[in-house]
Structures are given as structure tokens and as C-alpha cells.
Amino acid sequence: GATFTTGFCPACGSTVWARxxxxxxxxxxxxxxxxxxxxxxxxxxxxxxxxxAWVQMPADIPRFPRGRS
Structure with missing residues (x-):
């Protein structure tokens, strides 16, 4: 698997960025x-x-099941 670094809001814990x-x-x-x-x-x-399942994506966009490659 890939390694991700993430930054979180110190007040609410929401993800603010990821790399x-x-x-x-x-x-x-x-x-x-x-x-x-x-x-x-x-x-x-x-x-x-x-x-x-409740997230609806536009029908005409590319879909990558497990990542971009």
C-alpha cells in the first residue's frame, strides 16, 4: 500500500490536506x-x-476502483 501524510484541523479534527x-x-x-x-x-x-453507496458521482467521469493506476 501507499503511504499518505495528512493534516488535520486542530479544532475539529477534519482532514485539511493529504499527500x-x-x-x-x-x-x-x-x-x-x-x-x-x-x-x-x-x-x-x-x-x-x-x-x-449514497455518494452520487457524475455518470461521465472516469472511475478507478482502487486508485488511479
């Missing part, structure tokens, strides 16, 4: 960290096999 050691030049920020209803929709679903 995979495999892609150390990229940082992921959870969309839930933004209170912007105009935030663009997802472009891909990564780890789609682990997605909660």
Missing part, C-alpha cells in the same frame, strides 16, 4: 473544506470501490 508519498509534489484538499456551492464537480472517482 501521497508516491506523488509528493501534489497535495489534495478535500472538497468539503470549501464552503462554495459553485465548486466544480468531480473530474474522476478514485478508490471508487470504497465510495459510500
Amino acid at each position: 501521497a508519498d508516491k506523488h509528493s509534489s501534489m497535495i489534495g484538499v478535500p472538497v468539503g473544506a470549501f464552503a462554495d456551492p459553485a465548486f466544480p464537480p468531480p473530474m474522476r472517482s478514485v478508490f471508487d470501490d470504497s465510495r459510500h
